[in-house]
Amino acid sequence: MSAGMASLVCYSIFEASLNGLFAYFANSWLVEHFGINIGWVWLALLCIIVTGFLSYRDVKLSAAVLGVALVAEVAILTVFGFGVVTASEGTSFSLDSLNVLKVLTPVAEQTVGEVNIAAGAAAVGIFMAFWSWVGFEMAPNYAEESRDPKRNIPRSLIIAVIGLGIFYTLISWCAVSAYPSEADMLAKAVSDSGNFFLGPIETFVGPWAKELMFILIMTSSFACSMAFHNTAARYMYSLGREGILPAAVSETHDHHKSPHKASAVQTVLAAAWVLIYAVMNGFDDPTAQAYLGVYTLFAVLGTGLLLVIQAVVSLAIWNWFRKNGGGSMFTTTIAPLFSCLVQLYLVYLLVDNLGTFAGTSAFANAIPMIMGAILVFGLAWGFFLKAAKPAAYANIGHMVNDGE
Numbered sequence: 030m031s032a033g034m035a036s037l038v039c040y041s042i043f044e045a046s047l048n049g050l051f052a053y054f055a056n057s058w059l060v061e062h063f064g065i066n067i068g069w070v071w072l073a074l075l076c077i078i079v080t081g082f083l084s085y086r087d088v089k090l091s092a093a094v095l096g097v098a099l100v101a102e103v104a105i106l107t108v109f110g111f112g113v114v115t116a117s118e119g120t121s122f123s124l125d126s127l128n129v130l131k132v133l134t135p136v137a138e139q140t141v142g143e144v145n146i147a148a149g150a151a152a153v154g155i156f157m158a159f160w161s162w163v164g165f166e167m168a169p170n171y172a173e174e175s176r177d178p179k180r181n182i183p184r185s186l187i188i189a190v191i192g193l194g195i196f197y198t199l200i201s202w203c204a205v206s207a208y209p210s211e212a213d214m215l216a217k218a219v220s221d222s223g224n225f226f227l228g229p230i231e232t233f234v235g236p237w238a239k240e241l242m243f244i245l246i247m248t249s250s251f252a253c254s255m256a257f258h259n260t261a262a263r264y265m266y267s268l269g270r271e272g273i274l275p276a277a278v279s280e281t282h283d284h285h286k287s288p289h290k291a292s293a294v295q296t297v298l299a300a301a302w303v304l305i306y307a308v309m310n311g312f313d314d315p316t317a318q319a320y321l322g323v324y325t326l327f328a329v330l331g332t333g334l335l336l337v338i339q340a341v342v343s344l345a346i347w348n349w350f351r352k353n354g355g356g357s358m359f360t361t362t363i364a365p366l367f368s369c370l371v372q373l374y375l376v377y378l379l380v381d382n383l384g385t386f387a388g389t390s391a392f393a394n395a396i397p398m399i400m401g402a403i404l405v406f407g408l409a410w411g412f413f414l415k416a417a418k419p420a421a422y423a424n425i426g427h428m429v430n431d432g433e
Contacts, residue, residue, distance in 0.1 A: 030411030030425060031404050032338045033268060038403050039331040039338070040261040041295060043163065044080070045302035046331065047254035048073040049323025053223065054247050056315045069319040070312050073303045080255045081296030084262060085282070085289050098245075098252035105242050106200050109226065112233035113203040119232065121214075122206040127198070132378075141216035149385035152378040159375065160328045161197060163335060164253070165189040167260045207233065223320055258295055265291035272421040273414070302327065306392070322392075330396050333379050334403060336372045343369035 052073035059065045083094060113120055125131070132155050138148035168185045172178035207229035208214035217225055231239035266288035269279030282289040306323050343365040350361035380397045414422040 030273070030414070031407035032341055033264070033273070033425075034407030034410065035334050035338055035403050037261060037264040037268065039334050040167075040257045040264060041298050042302055042327050042331045043257040044077075044254050044261060044295070044299045045073075045306075046324050046327035047250050047257065048076045048299060048303055049319045049327065051076045051247055051250040051254065053315045053320040053324065054243065054250065056319070057223065058243055058247065068312055069315040070303065070307045073319065073323070074300060076251055076254060077296060077299045077303070080251070080258050080299075081292060084255055084258050084292045084295075085287060095252045095256055098248045102245050102249040103196070105230075105238065105245050106196075108234055108238060109230045109242065110200050110203040112238070113207045113229060116233045119209055120206050121208060121210055122202070126202055126205050136215070139212070139215075141212045144216040144220045146215055146219050150378075150382035153382050153385050155375060156329050156332050156379055157325075158201075159336065160332045162193070163332060164256060165193065166339070167256065204229070223316065258292070258299065261295045261298075262288050262291040265294060271424045272418075273410075273425065309392070322390075326390070326393050326396070329379070329393075330399060333376055333396065334400050336376050337400070337404065340369045340372040340376075343372070 049069075052069040055072045055076075056067060056069050059067055132152045134151055136146070136149050136151050139146050165186060168182050168189070169178075172182055175181045204226060205214055208217060217228065221228075227239050227242060230242050265274055265278045266281075267279075268274040269276055269291065278288070278291040278294060280290050281287060303323060306327075307318065310318050310322055312318070346365040347362055347369070350356055355361070383394060383396065411422070411425075414425075
């Protein structure tokens with residue numbers, strides 16, 4: 030119950046996070062091209078409304094939008110990588126950039142030109158790397174809407190992990206190598222992170238590529254927002270179907286067959302997350318509030334929670350095979366226990382180095398406490414159901430366990 034409630038919160042907050050990213054780039058694009066400064070909150074709410082409308086309908090429409098956005102984004106990133114790799118000068122490729130252990134090396138205080146870079150822990154950056162991976166685990170949520178889930182779901186997971194793993198590594202390497210030196214790269218990351226990719230693609234490919242990537246960042250952030258919206262709605266649908274949440278959210282649309290009421294609830298929740306943050310932190314600074322605030326901090330909160338959940342899942346896998354047998358030593362013991370320990374260690378790095386990430390932000394500094402409160406609430410709710418509503422408690426997970 031704790032994992033289920035935390036997962037619901039994760040994906041609900043992830044949608045709000047992407048709304049913040051969309052709002053930041055949409056505001057920047059409108060200001061740069063038309064001189065129109067529309068408040069980031071209104072742009073975020075527009076994204077939420079359109080997402081809610083599309084997700085109200087069946088999954089095929091959402092999948093079509095997601096598919097087009099994904100293909101376009103992969104295409105422009107491939108062009109970006111090719112442009113950087115084939116550049117005759119101005120880059121700084123080094124195998125040292127791929128050294129995973131570098132995350133344990135603190136960033137030294139330094140000044141690059143007019144940019145002051147504070148000392149801090151590089152390890153917090155790994156959360157944004159894990160944030161970029163969030164989503165591959167959502168495939169099973171669409172099992173009931175897949176023609177052949179026993180074949181398609183495992184295949185989609187394997188393709189996502191291997192394909193994205195290679196692609197992300199190469200493109201990230203190109204991104205950090207697209208600057209003449211590490212100092213130049215750090216200065217750009219600190220002073221103008223929103224244009225970290227846009228500057229190099231304009232330099233090494235051309236202005237047309239920058240404009241196209243600008244637009245595709247907006248469309249892909251919208252598409253990701255819709256993916257998280259759909260997943261949160263399906264978590265509500267499942268919890269409602271099992272009697273944990275109100276039964277209304279387990280209803281499906283007569284024509285579209287989508288969990289339309291759960292989708293409507295998620296639309297309200299996403300708007301609430303954005304508005305609450307805006308009321309507490311302001312409406313007038315897209316960089317500090319939409320990009321560094323809603324997008325970054327909500328992503329860190331959700332990713333931290335998801336790592337805890339996935340660590341527990343890894344432990345559960347080991348425990349299940351310990352009791353029931355089957356499988357090889359690597360797949361049933363070594364891999365899940367290693368996964369559990371690594372993910373818990375990453376959560377420890379977040380908590381231990383939060384000062385680097387949080388600064389003076391009250392919300393950021395409260396992230397570990399918020400994570401703990403969500404997990405404890407779900408646990409307490411599970412114990413309450415066990416004592417007060419044993420029939421509902423016994424129903425938890427039966428749709429999966431009974432193979433229905």
